Amino acid sequence: MRLEYLHFAFDSIMHRKMRSWLNILSILIGITAVFALVSFGQGLSTYVNNLATEMGKDKIMAQVGGGFSSPFDERYFFTQEEMNMLERMKGVEDFTPMTMASAKIEKDDKRIYTILLGLDSDMIRLIDEMMTIKVEDGRDLKKGDIFKVVLGHNYQIPNKIFKKPLRKGDRIMINDVEMEVIGFYSEVGNPQDDSQIYMTIEGFYTLFPEEEGKYKYAIMRASSGEDPAKIAERATERLRKHRGLKKGEENFMITTFEQAIQTFGAILNIINAVLILIASISVVVAAVNIMNTMYTAVLERTREIGIMKAIGAKNSDILFIFIVESGVIGFIGAGLGVLFGYLIASAGGRIAAEAGYSMLKPVFPLWLIIGCLTFGFCLGAFSGLFPARHASRLKPVEALHYE
Amino acid sequence: MIQEHFKLAVKNIRQRKLRSWLTMIGIFIGIAAIVSLISMGEGLRVAITSQFGFLSTDVLTIQAGGVQMGPPGTGVINPLTVDDTEKIGKVAGVKASISRIVRSADSEFNGRRNMAYVVSIPDGDNRREVERIANIEIDKGRLLKDGDTYSVVLGAKYGTDDIFGKPVSVGQNIVINDAKFNVVGIAKEKGSFIMDNAVVMNDETMRELFDDDEKVDIIAVVVRNVNEMDDVQERIEKLLRKERNVDKGEEDFSVESAKKALETLNDTLFAVQLFVYIIAGISLLVGGIGIMNTMYTAVLERTKEIGIMKAIGAKNFDIFVLFFIESGYLGSVGGAIGVTFGALFSLFLSFIGNAALGSGLIRAYFPWWLIPGALLFSFSVGSIAGIIPAIGAAKLKPVDALRYTK
Numbered sequence: 059m060r061l062e063y064l065h066f067a068f069d070s071i072m073h074r075k076m077r078s079w080l081n082i083l084s085i086l087i088g089i090t091a092v093f094a095l096v097s098f099g100q101g102l103s104t105y106v107n108n109l110a111t112e113m114g115k116d117k118i119m120a121q122v123g124g125g126f127s128s129p130f131d132e133r134y135f136f137t138q139e140e141m142n143m144l145e146r147m148k149g150v151e152d153f154t155p156m157t158m159a160s161a162k163i164e165k166d167d168k169r170i171y172t173i174l175l176g177l178d179s180d181m182i183r184l185i186d187e188m189m190t191i192k193v194e195d196g197r198d199l200k201k202g203d204i205f206k207v208v209l210g211h212n213y214q215i216p217n218k219i220f221k222k223p224l225r226k227g228d229r230i231m232i233n234d235v236e237m238e239v240i241g242f243y244s245e246v247g248n249p250q251d252d253s254q255i256y257m258t259i260e261g262f263y264t265l266f267p268e269e270e271g272k273y274k275y276a277i278m279r280a281s282s283g284e285d286p287a288k289i290a291e292r293a294t295e296r297l298r299k300h301r302g303l304k305k306g307e308e309n310f311m312i313t314t315f316e317q318a319i320q321t322f323g324a325i326l327n328i329i330n331a332v333l334i335l336i337a338s339i340s341v342v343v344a345a346v347n348i349m350n351t352m353y354t355a356v357l358e359r360t361r362e363i364g365i366m367k368a369i370g371a372k373n374s375d376i377l378f379i380f381i382v383e384s385g386v387i388g389f390i391g392a393g394l395g396v397l398f399g400y401l402i403a404s405a406g407g408r409i410a411a412e413a414g415y416s417m418l419k420p421v422f423p424l425w426l427i428i429g430c431l432t433f434g435f436c437l438g439a440f441s442g443l444f445p446a447r448h449a450s451r452l453k454p455v456e457a458l459h460y461e
Numbered sequence: 462m463i464q465e466h467f468k469l470a471v472k473n474i475r476q477r478k479l480r481s482w483l484t485m486i487g488i489f490i491g492i493a494a495i496v497s498l499i500s501m502g503e504g505l506r507v508a509i510t511s512q513f514g515f516l517s518t519d520v521l522t523i524q525a526g527g528v529q530m531g532p533p534g535t536g537v538i539n540p541l542t543v544d545d546t547e548k549i550g551k552v553a554g555v556k557a558s559i560s561r562i563v564r565s566a567d568s569e570f571n572g573r574r575n576m577a578y579v580v581s582i583p584d585g586d587n588r589r590e591v592e593r594i595a596n597i598e599i600d601k602g603r604l605l606k607d608g609d610t611y612s613v614v615l616g617a618k619y620g621t622d623d624i625f626g627k628p629v630s631v632g633q634n635i636v637i638n639d640a641k642f643n644v645v646g647i648a649k650e651k652g653s654f655i656m657d658n659a660v661v662m663n664d665e666t667m668r669e670l671f672d673d674d675e676k677v678d679i680i681a682v683v684v685r686n687v688n689e690m691d692d693v694q695e696r697i698e699k700l701l702r703k704e705r706n707v708d709k710g711e712e713d714f715s716v717e718s719a720k721k722a723l724e725t726l727n728d729t730l731f732a733v734q735l736f737v738y739i740i741a742g743i744s745l746l747v748g749g750i751g752i753m754n755t756m757y758t759a760v761l762e763r764t765k766e767i768g769i770m771k772a773i774g775a776k777n778f779d780i781f782v783l784f785f786i787e788s789g790y791l792g793s794v795g796g797a798i799g800v801t802f803g804a805l806f807s808l809f810l811s812f813i814g815n816a817a818l819g820s821g822l823i824r825a826y827f828p829w830w831l832i833p834g835a836l837l838f839s840f841s842v843g844s845i846a847g848i849i850p851a852i853g854a855a856k857l858k859p860v861d862a863l864r865y866t867k
Contacts, residue, residue: 080754084747091743123565123576130528130536131565160528160536162713169711171528171538233538307574309567333740339494340744343487347751350483354758 067383074355081348082391085434088341089395093430094403095337097420099330101407105247105417106323109190110316116151117188117315118278118290120144120297130160134309135272140297144276147296149289152279154181157259159266164231165220174232174255176262179203188277188315189246196226196241204261207237211245212252212414219253233265247417286314344391345441352384352445363449364457373450380446381439388438389431396430466779470787477759484755485795491745492799492839496831497807498741502734504811504826510727511653518720519687520594521694523549523680523701526713539713541677545704549682552700554693556685559587560677562667568660569636570625577637579660581667590683597661602631602646610666613642616659617650624658637662638670690718745838748795749846756788756850767854768862777855784851785844792843793836800835 122134136155145153154177161174177185179201186192191211199208207230212218214225224230228239232255246252263270278293280286294312298305356363363376403420410418523545527537543560550558561581568577582591584607591597592604597614605614619629629635635642637660651657668674684693694716701714760767767780807825814823 076757077754080750080757084750087743087747087750091740095740133565160538162526162538167708167711169526169713171526171536173528303574304572309576333737336494336498336737337740337743339490339741340747343490343744343747343751346483346487346490347747347754350480350487350751351754351758353479353483 063378063382064386067379067386077351077354078387081344081351081387082394084344084347085341085388085391085438086395086398088338088344089392089430089434090398090402091337091340092334093396093399093426094406094420095330095334096426097399097403097422098406098418099327099334100423100426101419101421102326102330102417103323104421105419106319106326110319110323115316116280116282116286118150118280118286118293118312119188119315119318120276120278120293120310120312122274122310129158129274135269135274136276136310137273138271140300141273141276143296143300144278144293147289147293149281149284149292150278151281152181152184152277154178154184154277155259155273156185156275156277157262157269157272158274159262159269161255161265162231162233163255164234165224165228166222168220170219170253172253172255173250174257174262174265176259177256179258179260184277184279189251191243191246193241194244196239198241199256199258201258202260203240203258204264205235205237206240206257206261207232208241208243208256209239210243210252210254210256212249213239214242218414235265245416247415249414252414287317290314290317341437345437348384348387348438348441349445351387352380352442353448355383356380356445356449359449360452360457360460363452364454364460367452367454368458376452377446377450380449381442384442384446385435385439388441389435391438392431392434395434396427399430466782466786467790469783470790480755480758481791484751484791485798487748487751488745488792488795488839488842489748489799489802491741491748492796492835493803493806494741494744495738496800496803496835497810498737499734499831500804500807500825500827501810501823502737503828503831504807504824506727506730506734507826508824509730510723518718519684519690520719521682521684521690521697521716522719522722523682523697523714523716524678526715539705540675541680541714542675543677544675545701546677546680548700548704549680549697552693552696554685554689554696555682557587557590557681557683559583559591559681559683560664561591561679561681562664562671562673562676563678564667564671566638566660566670570629570633571627573625575624577660578655578658579637579662579667581664582661583664591681594681594683595656596651597656598649599646600649602644604646605661605663607663609645609663611640611642612645612662612666613637614646614648614661615644616648616657616661618657619644619660620647640670694718745842749792749842752788752791752843752846753850755791756784756847757853759787760784760850760854763854764857764862764865767857768859768865771857771859772863780857781851781855784854785847788847788851789840789844792846793840795843796836796839799839800832803835804832 120136121129122136123129123131135157141153141155144150156178157176159174159176160171163170163172177199179199182198182200186198193208194211195214196208199206209224213220214223216223224239224242226239226241229236230239231237237257243256257265278289280289290312294308297310297312298308301309303309366376400422403422407418407420410416523541525537525539525541541560546558546560549555552558560583562579563581564579566577566579568575580595582588582597582605588605588607597604599614600617600620602614605612613635615629615635618624621628629644629647631644631646633644635644642662648656648659648661662670682693682697684690697716698712701716702709702712705713707713770780804825804827811823811825
């Protein structure tokens, strides 16, 4: 019996080819947009969650400034004493201070400006872990590397930063001082981070002698079993007291990495949700279209319905015939929509990666595909519900009379 | 003749009430979404760009190169100097060349601390220029004048509870970077985040406070004649290239007209808006498909009617116009209802935004083109969707059409 409904549905869809295709087209367009947007949203959440869980779980980040200030502002920094204080806090297992500056990079007469980071070479591991990067080509920084630098991923790509890709052993000028390139980091996935330059903190102070003993960032790792959020809170309080500041007046920020990244993720999710909401307006319009077509179909087939009823079809049979018909339209539309959505999202992902944003990578979980197909069928069936009910309630005699 | 076409079209739509309504709902939803999104989006864009509305058209700004994070002048490698400002002042076509310092500082009042955004104002004739460029107007007290030491004019936000928990009044003292300052005036509210939060002090005082006699964060150049803007810019670039010993194409500084900066910002915002509109526009496309579908059905249903009309002398063109008007009508009526609802919805949203959130960013703004544009667009969607079915109807052979049975 069920199969017969489907058979009926296909039959009448094929009979009214043009109209059915137009309906399928309208569902398809909406589902394509929604599918593509959701797959990007999923990709982003996956990226953020990976960051938060894999690397961020036990990490705490301290940074200078806040409000209007810039991290480059020379008036805001952590002193050695403050760093020592944080390092010695209970529950802090690993600790590494960092510093940064804006720097001028020159290679073959081309000049760029980028962020230069000074790292503690003993604790490179902690930094690599937090940024989920590692040196791919070449070697890590080690103690005593003064005029040596490790470059971000994008420096090895032609025409990205410099026309000619840089290689291990190349020499570049940083603030007019010649430095040797000893390695390249793996890709982070956004152009800013991928164009950063890393050197040892000793090297950094050689380049910027006035910065000696000043730090801009610190990364801490909570010992296992400790709640990083509590440690961040305690550290904030400790430093606030040390600086003689009241609550809410901090000129520094200490948060767990998870908090920072979750905030970032939450904002992205809201933006994505708004886009999906806007895109789903078209799905609503498609549903209205299907409903319209089904009303027409009922009208056209009034006589047919009369005959079916006369030879014994029950109200529920008629109801099902029309619901399945509109459901099938919705399903086919959704199927094609998923296909097109997949193609569009993959192409979009490739374009984003090309532009240096490989973090914008769509993912296609199975639930999304099944969900879209089910949604398409249900949407179609639901749109057909009122027309179908109308059809099922037609009086056989009147329906037969209908002209 | 056309009048009759219209009458016939409206009659046909009325006869198929339910279908027509459903078709129009399709267009209505799309247009309502687009109208409300565009008006909110434009409102947001106007709100954002008006933050920078104080930028005058006759001003060039010069900054040294570097990674900029935060206020101008941070993160530069080779800063501009007072000497550069003086040399630029001698360039032909330059009316005034003004050194400006922009820094963040700690401010203290009422036992509370806050990170403040401090800007300098020069002495002499240039003071008027900066007041004009930055559009500084006084609400209470007075503007700064030459010779005022350790005195400040505060942005409008300082006159409220927002910053220190209680308003700062004229005559009171406020501590900035551990130095005591006398508040001589509170500026008028400008609705600009930057200006309303700024602390203005005389150049000399600021140099002393930050212990810096040389560095300039930003040079503001007022040109004598707005039409010569590009020439003056070129001359300044040439001078600075020579001063800083760099070749063309490798400048470690930027000279930009305020207008251009605003245009760039505008373009970026517009690109984002366009993306959102396109996504919303998809629903309109789907609505158009709905109209096409309805028109195909209408042609099919009225095949016999078309046959009769042709038999009694209707030309192909008449039949075409008949269906074309019908679909255009569906589009425009749906569009008109959509425009109304969309506009009401965004007014409602901006009311909520103002009343509940007190946010000036959520406000409806209707550019002049929006409503006529949306109406025209919905008419076009309707009529374009009707073209193919109408051609189909027009091409029917009278004999076949007469014989047609469902």
